[in-house]
Amino acid sequence: MQFSFTTDQLEFAAGLRDMLEREFTAARLRHVWESGDAHDPALWSRLAEMGVLSMMVPEADGGLGGNFVDTILLVEELGRAAVPGPVVETMALGALALSGTKWAPGVVDGSTPVTAALLGERYVPHAAVAPLVLVAHGGNVELLESPIRSDETIGGIDGGRGLSTLMDITGGTALDADLAGLTDAGALASAAYLLGLSSRMLAIAGDYARDRRQFGQPIGAFQAVKHLMADALLKVEFSRPAIYRAAWSFANDTPDRGRDVSMAKALASDGAQKAARSALQVHGAIGYTWECDLQLFMKKAWALIPAWGSAQHHRRRVADAVLGRR
Amino acid sequence: MQFSFTTDQLEFAAGLRDMLEREFTAARLRHVWESGDAHDPALWSRLAEMGVLSMMVPEADGGLGGNFVDTILLVEELGRAAVPGPVVETMALGALALSGTKWAPGVVDGSTPVTAALLGERYVPHAAVAPLVLVAHGGNVELLESPIRSDETIGGIDGGRGLSTLMDITGGTALDADLAGLTDAGALASAAYLLGLSSRMLAIAGDYARDRRQFGQPIGAFQAVKHLMADALLKVEFSRPAIYRAAWSFANDTPDRGRDVSMAKALASDGAQKAARSALQVHGAIGYTWECDLQLFMKKAWALIPAWGSAQHHRRRVADAVLGRR
């Protein structure tokens, strides 16, 4: 029993964090949003180059051959930076579903981002920038190449997700992939991404609380602010081990994988909801503005909280596992 | 539309509060608890003398002929003082069920306290001190005189409720009384009593927070204490109008009586739970002791919160009325 990461895993994640802090500032993120692209191709290449995108791609396909434990901290770091585009879909689902196919190299080199619509979504995120879309058909997984999108523009709350409606999801190529495994991968990667977002939102709120003064002192010196943030931190920090454990259960395909993934996503969603709410309240009116960076992270969280199954959906799945089905 | 009490109603309640503050101190309440009597006959006579017990008894029976609006503030005051014995049962249920019978005068003069076991309760409160017990039989209300109690001592959390098990609930006298009306009366009077208890618990906590010093200032000057108490007050104060409104609905037998009574009891129970929890936390360890008066009020609240239907029971009854039955 050993519940920790290897030095290699930690160092890879730290390296990614350093790169993102230096190169992918909130200003650059804002630019991606305001440009309407919902994607940053240059960053995408950088992530490919570092091996981030190919961590879960088998070595035989030119990837790093890692498992979800190797990957989870990386997704968390991408969440901390609110990296736009289909990172969760490409790194987790694309890597798993396309292994051994001719499309795997495009995941590795960053040339073909992958997105997914496996739950019957009405609006598909990232389909404008991802030439490959995983869809579900009668319980099987198929790949659409160059999907035809509706011309209608769909305004999503998160400027880094670019919603589209697919006009036709038939005619894809059948893949040898497990639908349940992929939806669990989507939920788990979202959970890790949300964990990163939550940490970032609390960090932004902490900076503001140290800086902003009212009544002659920094607002962070007031107990109301201290306790609000402490309670949010509590919720976020107790989701963390559940997310890491789910990565292990996924990597080892344990019988509890579904339960553990659902626990992770439920706690991560609730944690992010609380972190966003608390961070906004600490900011007051300034947090309610477009010009405050906090909004970029809150909106990403609000988009991901219901994605891949809401907290309630996953709570009920845990209930079925723990208490038996109703 | 006029949502206020008359001067007479307010003055009667103020007079009762004055009397209780002077004569029925927490020390006297503690004495009743510690004596094991769960009842204070001298106080009971005093309440009879003031007309408190007979407020809802018709004038024809020698009572004051008031309705539930006339009575609700009185019950609230009895709750504020945590008056022991079957006040709720006698004032609301006894007065209603026994009107026009030979037992009504005993309610008026205080000679025969009344208790009730209308919901199939396993342990009947006050049956040791009340010679008259209202019981339900096949949807009808019957009166047991001098009920036979089990010899077994039952330790209840509230030293002012004296739990017993009745050995035989058959052989009572059928009354011309509406079972649903009586159970609503029990729920509503409990709600008002709980409101009084909640106010008292917050008052006790406020006194302590003004008095107790830590870190060089009264603990009530700390935001953590301020906000804890403000949130509890909020919950209690927004239950208040619902309780008063339910009294009006009861007095006027409106079609919404059941819904309104249930709303009152649900909110009063939740308010008392929160007030008890917050008052205890403000006190810290001292609140956790037998010698601190707070315990007398908290325990009464914990006994009344589930009595006459829990918050959840009543919430579901409101749901049935508002959303339709499931």
Added chain:
Amino acid sequence: MDLRETPEEAAFRAEARAWLAANVPTEPLPSFDTAEGFALHREWEAKLYEAGWSAVSWPVEYGGRGLDYLLWLIFEEEYWRSGAPGRVSQNGIFLLGPTIIEVGTEEQKARFLPAMASSKEVWAQAWSEPDAGSDMASIRSKGTLSDDGTEWILNGQKIWASRAVWADWCFGIFRTDPESSRHKGLTFILVPLDTPGVTVRPIAQLDGDTGFAEIFFDDVHVPVENTLGGVGRGWNVAMATAGFERGVSLRSPARFNVAVERLIELWVAIGDPDDDTMRDAVTDLWMQAEGYRLHTYMTVTKLLEGGTVGSESSLNKIFWSEMDLRAHELALQLLGPEAERMDGPFESWVDGFLFSLSGPIYAGTNEVQRNIIADRVLNLPRA
């Protein structure tokens, strides 16, 4: 206590309902935080005014109907139930108007109230400053009397001024005694936004709309007649306004009753009727909205019987803002991934969610309100 509607009240309700049914726009207007929407809302308010519904509780001579607050509550119920547009005139009619009626001169009443009621003049509020948010007493914007004593010369900066982008006037407090500090030496002044030296910089909100703005004052001259409630009495006048705002007029109960009804409809339309958890949550919200309605009726009865609304009005503000946020969180929970879309069929819920997030912040953060409750209602010691 009599909770039945009187014949007079019932007749008034029927009259209001009939007029609204015949006149409320069938399509929702665009947000009043856009140029187009602002103009359309102003038009709607003019129509309301023409029919005498704009400010029913105001005296007749200033454009109202001289009705008591109970009838106002009834009107509000019918108004929100009819699906009528939000009130772009909110700052004026419900906040400043009652203050002018209370402390204004006769000239001020005649000059400002009818134009306010008809929305010929729409008002922005200008309370906060960059360094005076929760700590409002640290206001630094200055008002200096001109040498001839006829004008205020205003300098400084206000922020979070709602409606300021398209409004005509603003009201706020200025430090008119340069030697003063905190709550003293402040004066409540009314300023036309087209006065030379006034610059309005729109601030984009979360949703991109510009519902508030910064206002810069650079040697802005306004007549001393624009002083409301006396020189140096600005704090008291502002607190009276804010007290009334939080206590009764800012958020009349009906909009929450209606929001909960809409939530129930949404649940019936797309939710699982057998889900107890949602059922209990919706029921809790219904009880909260109903509790708030009852609480307001108690407060208004008290006012009508000669009582006053004190610091306990802070309770209201926390209550409705948290209730509103909770209602929208539940709606978003029902909508699931649909809630990600900002411009789809459920737009009003997503917009409403974003707006509800501002509730615990504006009109005094809920943290400040909890302090007020603790200090003035619970009498806890000041820090």
Added chain:
Amino acid sequence: MDLRETPEEAAFRAEARAWLAANVPTEPLPSFDTAEGFALHREWEAKLYEAGWSAVSWPVEYGGRGLDYLLWLIFEEEYWRSGAPGRVSQNGIFLLGPTIIEVGTEEQKARFLPAMASSKEVWAQAWSEPDAGSDMASIRSKGTLSDDGTEWILNGQKIWASRAVWADWCFGIFRTDPESSRHKGLTFILVPLDTPGVTVRPIAQLDGDTGFAEIFFDDVHVPVENTLGGVGRGWNVAMATAGFERGVSLRSPARFNVAVERLIELWVAIGDPDDDTMRDAVTDLWMQAEGYRLHTYMTVTKLLEGGTVGSESSLNKIFWSEMDLRAHELALQLLGPEAERMDGPFESWVDGFLFSLSGPIYAGTNEVQRNIIADRVLNLPRA
């Protein structure tokens, strides 16, 4: 990361489980806050000690098994799952013991640890004073060195001393530098409760039991050898103890996992299995207990890999105390009016509810813990 049990761990678990199954009393013991219950618990602890299960993480020479904390967690899981009695030795074995192991002299280890492990000597804690509760640094109980420098002469009063009514020894901090204030000049001293001048006054709790006491010190002489960790270093020693307490040892996860399992059994026995609201609430609690277990395994792995437990241990204390209270509130909700009875078939839930109410208070109130998290984990400015 490897979350499987190693063969060594599995074997240890099986061994513990087998011993407990054979030895745990079949009937629950009376509360250890009664004279009879205290004696019976002491007997039980002696039995545990004889079999080597009393303090498995301690070095072998002091009565432990020298096992790492992972194995200790496994033992705790088996211990609580077996329904074994609560540990009357808690203050000693999990709080003071590890501190002595860390900072004690060899003589102190040999003198105190085996007697503690065997519960020959049961320990009370004596931290708080009437004026030093949340504000523990304002301690006034004094320790004065005797003229010959061989003894401490103690005067003052401690309060909320758990187990003190029947315990043999207590530990606490005393102001040994009369010129000092706050955290300085304090010394950690061990005191036999039968020393002349010590008076223990039991304090009845909510449930009437005397789980804590006041301790009065009236010219109490103890040898200077009873100093733990150095004169004037009392605050640091106490904080190390408290940190370990909150971080790992005070509430190992298993008791909450077991409490949630019992709650599920209660629900199955008397609740409505189709009630989603209760189902969701129970599931939330299950996830909390599981989350706390996982969090502890992460912390312990970190310790085993050479890391330390810092202020983030304050997170634990808030988390488990609120979880425990919530579990008992739900149980009482299931029990309904049955919960009014203190001595009936559901007594353990009612007792447990009352005890759970103390969780957010003892070992540093949750308010103090939130301050610590804010100041030391979130690095917010001090007030």
